[in-house]
Amino acid sequence: AQTVTQSQPEMSVQEAETVTLSCTYDTSESDYYLFWYKQPPSRQMILVIRQEAYKQQNATENRFSVNFQKAAKSFSLKISDSQLGDAAMYFCAYRSFFNRDDKIIFGKGTRLHILP
Amino acid sequence: SQTIHQWPATLVQPVGSPLSLECTVEGTSNPNLYWYRQAAGRGLQLLFYSVGIGQISSEVPQNLSASRPQDRQFILSSKKLLLSDSGFYLCASPGGAQGSGNTIYFGEGSWLTVV
Numbered sequence: 499a500q501t502v503t504q505s506q507p508e509m510s511v512q513e514a515e516t517v518t519l520s521c522t523y524d525t526s527e528s529d530y531y532l533f534w535y536k537q538p539p540s541r542q543m544i545l546v547i548r549q550e551a552y553k554q555q556n557a558t559e560n561r562f563s564v565n566f567q568k569a570a571k572s573f574s575l576k577i578s579d580s581q582l583g584d585a586a587m588y589f590c591a592y593r594s595f596f597n598r599d600d601k602i603i604f605g606k607g608t609r610l611h612i613l614p
Numbered sequence: 615s616q617t618i619h620q621w622p623a624t625l626v627q628p629v630g631s632p633l634s635l636e637c638t639v640e641g642t643s644n645p646n647l648y649w650y651r652q653a654a655g656r657g658l659q660l661l662f663y664s665v666g667i668g669q670i671s672s673e674v675p676q677n678l679s680a681s682r683p684q685d686r687q688f689i690l691s692s693k694k695l696l697l698s699d700s701g702f703y704l705c706a707s708p709g710g711a712q713g714s715g716n717t718i719y720f721g722e723g724s725w726l727t728v729v
Contacts, residue, residue, distance in 0.1 A: 504657075531716060533717075533718060535718070541652075541702055541723050542720075542722070542723075543704070543706075543718075543720040545717055545718070548716055548717065550716070589657065589658060591718065593708060593718070600646065601648075601660060601663055601671075601673070602648055602660070602663075602706065602708065602718060603660065604650070604657060604658040604660070605657060606656065606657030607656070607657045607658075
């Protein structure tokens with residue numbers, strides 16, 4: 499069964515600095531999607547970035563980028579130039595690519611604090 | 615894109631009372647649907663998922679149940695609530711046709727407090 503592990507329950511970073519959130523996963527499949535979602539205090543789930551496993555190039559969205567290491571089953575999120583609005587819970591998620599009877603699995607989350 | 619509606623948004627229920635949370639999806643047909651629970655300050659726990667009408671898979675044995683009476687309707691229920699059922703419940707669905715689910719849509723969530 500697929501699992502997603504976020505080993506950092508909480509992290510803090512100084513405003514304008516760079517921080518990396520880690521995520522590892524376990525799967526026997528070769529094709530899948532990986533996501534990072536942000537959950538601010540409002541509890542709304544906001545898509546930060548996504549990566550298709552068949553793409554070797556790491557996804558980038560403005561200040562957010564990932565380091566996708568397929569062989570190591572690692573999918574870390576780098577936030578550059580951290581801003582106060584980045585403070586939130588961040589979830590890593592896995593979704594099977596082809597399996598109709600699929601599950602979307604989330605990690606336990608990392609709470610990110612931004613220090614002014 | 616699709617939209618997911620959940621209701622009620624907030625409810626306070628006594629222990630032992632029944633529960634019904636409803637989720638409906640717009641903008642797609644035959645979606646996969648998921649119920650997650652988030653306890654205070656914790657991660658998203660997958661409770662149930664459904665790939666079609668009447669098809670429910672349970673991930674965590676508990677006093678909750680789910681039903682899918684219509685293609686775009688997913689209901690979470692309980693006959694007798696426990697204190698441990700308190701939490702934030704999210705309904706979710708991947709976007710796109712089968713094999714192209716490159717995003718995950720979420721409802722607004724339902725806050726349940728069991729007292």
